[in-house]
Amino acid sequence: MKQDDDKIDYLLAGKIAGSLDSAELIEIDILIAEDNTVHERWIALNNALPANGVSEIEWADLSTILQKSKTNIHFIKKLAAAAVVTGICVTTCLYFLPNKKTVSIAKNTIQLTLSNGQVIDLSKEKGDVATGDAQLNNTQHTLTYTVIGKEKTGINSLTVPIGKDYKITLEDGTEVWLNSASQLSFPFSFTGNTREISINGEAYLKIAKDEKKPFIVHLPHNSVQVLGTEFNVNSYDSGMVKVALVQGAVNLISGNKTVAIQPGMEAIADADGINTQQFDKNRVLGWKKGIYYFYAADLKEISKVLPRWFGINVSIDNPAVMNKKFAGGVDRNQPISVFIDNLKMVTDIDCYFDEKNNTLHFK
Known part of the structure; x- marks a missing residue:
């Protein structure tokens, strides 16, 4: 399994810092479990961290740096020496880490x-x-x-x-x-x-x-x-x-x-x-029935849900529509086209689906 080294380093460091979003965390956990090389790098990174504590301010600074830069493993180790994860945090990460094994399995499956x-x-x-x-x-x-x-x-x-x-x-x-x-x-x-x-x-x-x-x-x-x-x-x-x-x-x-x-x-x-x-x-609980309800929501909020539910990208091409508020629902059991048609019907927000790039554009 070949992955971009800089991205892997970014994901490994972000896992240590707790700065990854859920999709990124799942991605790196799968890589650690499936790829021997990534697993070894994960262990090496943990071993490079001292067991001393770190203040909340230092930890927040570390998370911010990791989120803004896709740094390499050598810089991460130097950074970790100055602002490190607590021993408890490292132990917890390792405790919930599956053992390594190289396998081939589709990533869109449970x-x-x-x-x-x-x-x-x-x-x-x-x-x-x-x-x-x-x-x-x-x-x-x-x-x-x-x-x-x-x-x-x-x-x-x-x-x-x-x-x-x-x-x-x-x-x-x-x-x-x-x-x-x-x-x-x-x-x-x-x-x-x-x-x-x-x-x-x-x-x-x-x-x-x-x-x-x-x-x-x-x-x-x-x-x-x-x-x-x-x-x-x-x-x-x-x-x-x-x-x-x-x-x-x-x-x-x-x-x-x-x-x-x-x-x-x-x-x-x-x-x-x-x-x-x-x-x-x-x-809060509508997702159990496959429905995400939104009230006085803007496109920024909806744009977080659509990628998780439909596996598409979202691009807001017109900043003027970013803060427009609307209410409604997204049904995961229906095609994404149903949401697009309903949105056009009740708002003046225009959107189209770029199937080539799997991207929904709001304009």
Whole structure:
């Protein structure tokens, strides 16, 4: 697998910094799992980082630099010596990293990468699928499994590509619905005193109640602690995490700050701290039915959704239409042409689809 070296270095450094968006993070995680050379470079980069801590200001500066420059690995190592990831952060990244194995699999399919490196194409393999660690069942867009033999604590990775969604039921009965361009890292068996998973992108979770084993969801730079509840997490926007609580009670942890979220409230964590507000269920949870609702939205907001749902590029050619507001919905179950026709019908925004470049132009 040949990749542009500068881009790989950028993605590896961004993974360390936590500055990648969900699509970039999925891309580098797939490369690390599938390509031996990239895997070795990832390990070498982690080994080059000292275990000292770094202040929030240094970390923010590092993220900004990485986002603006596609630097090479030598510069990254020098930069890391001055402003480095905490030992805990590095350990977490490695803990949720699938073992390497060179495979060939389409990137537009739902993939399950096992802790031993085996990759299963869930878009192709239906019904019962036997592995060395568990008996899988992939039926009706849902994955369930039974552990074979002893408890299995290695970390598996479930990746949902652009334009798709998928559901998995974990060992304890917890149900996780993953939106497009999202990834879940999880063990087949929960051992110890906690149940822990990692999510990047967007997911809706219905946590099985177990007062003796609190459930912890790791998000980019944040985590959610819960005993039994239903909530939505969204980390699509780099540097921002949203947690919307449907029922139960959860705590959103960001750095040294912990905020309790009440049902019907959404907590938003970013560089400025954590704020809470009421949320609209249709707007936040509509994606589970394949619909993205928007209210008083501008094209910038919609342009973030269309690439994730339809795998297209978006170009806003006329800056004058950037801030125009409108309301409506995008149905992932319908062709993109339906959204284009509806938009033209209710607004004066003109757009056309450049099929050659797979780009939707707004003018």
